[in-house]
Every structure is written in structure tokens, then in C-alpha cells.
Amino acid sequence: MLNVTDILETVKMIDKDNLDIRTITMGISLLDCCDPDIDAACRKIYDKITKKAEKLVKTGEDIEKQYGIPIIHKRISVTPISLIASACTSHDYVKFAKALDKAANAVGVNFIGGYTALVHKGYAGADEHFLTTIPEALTETDLVCSSVNVASTKTGINMDAVAAMGKIIKDCASMTADRNCIACAKLVVFANAPEDNPFMAGAFHGPGEPECVINVGVSGPGVVRAALKKAGDCDLTEVADIVKKTAFKITRAGQLVAFEAAKRLGVPFGIVDLSLAPTPAVGDSVAHILEEMGLESCGACGTTAALALLNDAVKKGGVMASSHVGGLSGAFIPVTEDAGMIQAARRGSLRIEKLEAMTAVCSVGLDMIIVPGDIPAEIISAIIADEASIGVVNSKTTAVRLIPAIGKKAGDELQFGGLLGGGPVMEVNRYSPLRFISRGGRIPAPMQSLKN
Amino acid sequence: MKAVITVIGKDMVGILARVSKICYDNNINISDVTQSVLQDLFAMIMLVDMSSSKISCAELSDKMNELGKNLGLTIHVMHEDLFNSMHKI
Numbered sequence: 027m028l029n030v031t032d033i034l035e036t037v038k039m040i041d042k043d044n045l046d047i048r049t050i051t052m053g054i055s056l057l058d059c060c061d062p063d064i065d066a067a068c069r070k071i072y073d074k075i076t077k078k079a080e081k082l083v084k085t086g087e088d089i090e091k092q093y094g095i096p097i098i099h100k101r102i103s104v105t106p107i108s109l110i111a112s113a114c115t116s117h118d119y120v121k122f123a124k125a126l127d128k129a130a131n132a133v134g135v136n137f138i139g140g141y142t143a144l145v146h147k148g149y150a151g152a153d154e155h156f157l158t159t160i161p162e163a164l165t166e167t168d169l170v171c172s173s174v175n176v177a178s179t180k181t182g183i184n185m186d187a188v189a190a191m192g193k194i195i196k197d198c199a200s201m202t203a204d205r206n207c208i209a210c211a212k213l214v215v216f217a218n219a220p221e222d223n224p225f226m227a228g229a230f231h232g233p234g235e236p237e238c239v240i241n242v243g244v245s246g247p248g249v250v251r252a253a254l255k256k257a258g259d260c261d262l263t264e265v266a267d268i269v270k271k272t273a274f275k276i277t278r279a280g281q282l283v284a285f286e287a288a289k290r291l292g293v294p295f296g297i298v299d300l301s302l303a304p305t306p307a308v309g310d311s312v313a314h315i316l317e318e319m320g321l322e323s324c325g326a327c328g329t330t331a332a333l334a335l336l337n338d339a340v341k342k343g344g345v346m347a348s349s350h351v352g353g354l355s356g357a358f359i360p361v362t363e364d365a366g367m368i369q370a371a372r373r374g375s376l377r378i379e380k381l382e383a384m385t386a387v388c389s390v391g392l393d394m395i396i397v398p399g400d401i402p403a404e405i406i407s408a409i410i411a412d413e414a415s416i417g418v419v420n421s422k423t424t425a426v427r428l429i430p431a432i433g434k435k436a437g438d439e440l441q442f443g444g445l446l447g448g449g450p451v452m453e454v455n456r457y458s459p460l461r462f463i464s465r466g467g468r469i470p471a472p473m474q475s476l477k478n
Numbered sequence: 479m480k481a482v483i484t485v486i487g488k489d490m491v492g493i494l495a496r497v498s499k500i501c502y503d504n505n506i507n508i509s510d511v512t513q514s515v516l517q518d519l520f521a522m523i524m525l526v527d528m529s530s531s532k533i534s535c536a537e538l539s540d541k542m543n544e545l546g547k548n549l550g551l552t553i554h555v556m557h558e559d560l561f562n563s564m565h566k567i
Contacts, residue, residue, distance in 0.1 A: 028480075028482065028525060028558060028561055028562075029561075029565065030512055030514055030523060032561050032564070032565040033482055033484060033523050033561055034484070034514060034521055034523070035565075036556070036560065036561060036564060036565075037484050037486065037521075037554055040554070041486070041552060041554075088536050091535065091536035091539040091540065091555075092534075092535040092536050092539070092557050093556055093557050093559070093560045094539065094554045094555055094556035094557075094560065095556075095560060275564040275565065278563040278564045279560065279563065279564055281563065282559055282560060282563045282564075346567070
């Protein structure tokens with residue numbers, strides 16, 4: 027029997043606390059689109075995506091109306107394009123990005139992820155040249171997102187790729203300097219990238235995935251914060267319990283939508299990614315949850331502990347709620363996309379060093395962080411190497427999505443608008459890692475990789 | 479299958495009548511009605527049976543949204559599964 031309290035609680039979660047389904051992402055395999063003729067491959071890609079995802083947006087809108095829960099985005103993720111590109115005789119890989127962009131526009135999705143290369147042990151086929159095409163691909167397209175996996179616990183860290191990515195991020199920034207360096211917001215460098223992540227910019231449809239799947243990313247930091255506020259001054263065991271129960275409810279909503287979308291589209295259900303994904307809107311902030319736990323400002327001492335509690339409780343509650351959990355699943359800390367993070371960065375309480383520590387205990391990495399535009403490529407590479415080490419040693423996903431703000435220095439502001447938000451430029455340690463990064467090679471896989 | 483219509487806002491004459499009329503016009507049977515006060519806001523919850531409805535849940539949602547806009551109320555239409563899945567193990 028339906029309970030009045032439950033119903034009103036749900037309505038309040040949606041109306042006041044910004045509960046929403048962040049994304050329904052359709053993962054599509056493009057392995058059968060390989061062709062030595064690049065134009066033929068692009069045509070196959072365009073045709074396959076527009077056919078498979080033809081009803082995706084309408085289905086999302088219908089489900090939204092039926093259940094009364096907002097579904098913010100519909101997205102597509104595809105097989106890492108560098109795998110498809112490896113079959114082509116031409117090296118004009120930007121054509122793939124344009125085909126993806128065209129297909130995404132045709133079906134009406136918000137983003138398409140998968141201009142991706144997996145180089146965690148080394149380069150093969152198209153990989154090395156493919157990386158150099160990323161800045162142009164992201165400059166010339168609107169909806170395409172790119173990612174590069176440079177490390178894994180099993181393989182160690184590909185420091186040649188790390189060195190290359192520092193330069194590529196800088197190129198992305200300078201090529202879109204007149205557009206707030208937007209290309210950098212569409213590029214993620216990963217360690218231990220998940221193959222089924224529905225969130226952008228790091229979504230791609232991994233080679234181990236089936237033909238086509240539906241993955242759903244939930245959200246709801248506002249809901250968690252509201253629940254904690256209501257609980258008042260309880261001990262941390264109780265805090266963890268409240269987060270767990272709230273995460274259960276949020277994830278169940280995601281599971282319901284995922285099942286329904288999969289049924290209506292005739293596509294298997296993949297996973298629910300039970301991540302607390304903030305937005306710049308008021309009342310939708312992960313940082314504010316940490317502050318509600320008792321920190322004066324996000325970034326203060328105690329932040330790492332609070333985030334560790336939050337991340338773990340979210341997972342525990344969510345796992346019970348869903349039959350298949352995957353993607354990133356945890357708490358996100360993207361600086362420009364979180365109203366609380368932006369405030370904390372502006373007032374100086376949140377610094378990059380603290381963010382780095384926080385990435386060890388939550389589900390993403392150094393995400394949407396704006397750095398000075400004159401930062402040399404080797405420092406960006408060294409930041410990637412640091413982040414990758416945290417991921418590799420701790421057998422978790424970490425990532426870097428940095429925005430060098432060309433023409434701006436620490437304290438200036440950069441605004442993207444929309445879900446990407448904006449915020450202050452954050453200073454970085456300027457002592458040089460050039461010699462370390464120039465060495466190249468591979469940092470060997472850690473002992474943790476030998477689990478057999 | 480059942481849907482839940484929640485009306486939240488300032489109390490006024492005729493809310494129940496207006497919402498019921500839309501249900502009546504579309505052959506939707508009202509199984510249960512309850513009212514509650516949630517933090518000074520008036521909340522009315524109707525449990526309706528959609529099995530003989532002339533319109534879909536999505537279309538009902540559109541009609542209720544329009545009514546809500548006209549009256550300055552927030553009206554949600556939600557399939558019962560949302561509550562069943564979120565609040566039960």
C-alpha cells in the first residue's frame with residue numbers, strides 16, 4: 027500500500043532537493059563499422075548510431091512524464107574510436123569526430139562520448155597519431171567528448187602517453203581560447219577507466235561491452251544534504267546510515283528508469299551508476315553535503331574523511347538498490363560544476379593539493395579544475411602522473427580534466443555556463459617536473475596487480 | 479496500473495473538483511484521496527486507476543501540469559512503481 031509520507035518525501039526530493047536522473051546513456055558498439063576506407067567507416071558509424079538511438083530522446087521524455095522524475099540528459103557512448111581508426115588507411119581521424127557529432131545532432135542527444143584511445147600499456151595501431159587529433163576534433167565539434175586511458179593497476183602508467191597528454195590539453199586550451207577553452211572540458215585522461223560509465227566527458231562503450239546497452243547515471247546531492255540537515259546533530263555512524271538509506275532511494279529511482287528505458291528501446295539494461303553528480307545550481311552540491319557534516323568550508327581539514335564516509339555510504343546504499351552497479355559510482359567532486367566547490371575555491375579554503383587527497387577516497391579525480399593559462403605542459407603531465415598513481419596503487423578509477431585558462435592567472439574567473447558551470451583559476455605548484463616527465467617509459471604495475 | 483497525483487500549494491476552492499474532472503473526463507477512477515499539511519503547504523494525494531483510462535500517464539501528466547500552471551499549484555503525476563521501488567527493499 028502506498029504511504030503518504032513516502033509519496034510526499036519523493037515529491038519533495040524532486041521539487042526542492044533537485045533529485046533527478048542525470049543521464050540515460052545508450053552504449054553502442056561500433057566494432058562492425060571498421061573499414062579501410064575512412065569515409066565508408068564514417069557512413070557506417072553515422073547510420074548505426076542514428077538507427078540505434080533514433081527513439082532514445084523521445085523515450086527519455088516519455089519516461090520522464092510517466093514517472094514524474096526529471097531526466098536531464100540523453101547521451102550516447104561508443105567504442106573507442108581509435109580502435110575503429112586503426113583499420114583505416116587514411117589518418118584524417120577528425121572525420122570520425124565529425125561523423126559522431128553529426129549523428130548526435132541528428133538524434134538530438136546532449137553529448138556523445140568515445141573519441142577515445144586505450145593506451146595504458148603502450149601505443150598500438152592508430153593510437154599515437156590519434157591522440158594528436160584530439161584538439162582539432164574537440165575544436166571542430168560541439169557534442170563529442172574524448173578520453174584517454176593512460177594507466178591501469180594491471181599495467182602501470184604509460185609515461186609517454188602522460189607526457190603527450192600534457193601537450194594535448196594545452197593545445198585544446200589554445201585552440202579554443204576564444205571560447206573559454208571549452209575543448210578541455212570535453213577531454214578526460216584516465217587511470218583504470220570504466221568501460222560502462224554513463225557520465226561525460228569520460229563515457230565510452232568499452233570493447234568488453236555487448237552490442238548495445240542502456241546505462242543510467244543518477245544524481246541527488248541535494249537530497250542527501252536535506253536528509254542530513256533534517257537529522258541534526260547525530261554521530262557519524264548515524265550520518266553514514268542516513269546517507270546509505272538516501273542513496274538506496276535515489277538509486278532505486280535510477281534502476282526503475284533504466285529498466286523502463288531498456289524495455290521500451292528493446293536494448294539490454296547495462297548498469298546504474300549511483301554517483302552523486304552535482305550541478306552549479308543552488309541545492310545540488312556535494313561540497314555542501316560535506317559542510318553539512320560539520321566542516322566550515324569544503325577543503326578544510328576533515329574534508330577527506332567526510333568525503334570518504336560519503337563515498338562509501340553512497341555505494342553501500344546504492345548497491346542494495348540495483349541489480350547491476352557500474353560506471354564510476356560514488357561521489358563526484360568537479361570544481362566548476364559544484365556551487366559549494368566554487369565558493370570554497372573562491373574563498374581560498376579549497377586548494378589543488380587537498381583536491382588531490384580527496385581523489386583518493388571518491389570516485390573521480392581532479393575534475394573541472396581551472397588552472398593558469400601559462401602553466402607548462404610538463405606540469406599538466408606531472409599532475410596526470412600523480413593522479414594516475416593514486417588510481418593505480420589503490421585499484422580505483424582516477425582521472426584528470428583540467429582547463430588551462432589561456433590569458434588568465436590565479437584568481438581570475440572563467441565561465442562555461444550550463445552544467446559545466448565556471449569558477450576561479452586555481453594556482454598550482456610551479457617547481458619544475460620537466461626532467462621527470464621527459465624520461466618517458468612505463469612506471470611498472472604495482473604489487474597490487476599480482477592478485478592471482 | 480495505478481498512478482499518484484500530488485497537488486501541492488496554497489489551499490483554494492475547487493482543487494479537488496478540478497483534478498477530479500480531468501480524471502472523470504478520461505475515465506480514470508479515483509481509488510483514494512488524502513490530504514496532508516507539509517511545512518505550511520497544502521498537499522493532496524490521489525491514487526488513481528489508469529487501467530481504463532482514455533489517455534496515457536504521460537498525457538495525464540501534461541494535462542495536470544497545465545492545470546497546475548493555471549491555478550499556481552505544483553501537480554505531479556507519477557506511476558506508482560516510482561514509490562514502490564524507492565521506499566521498499
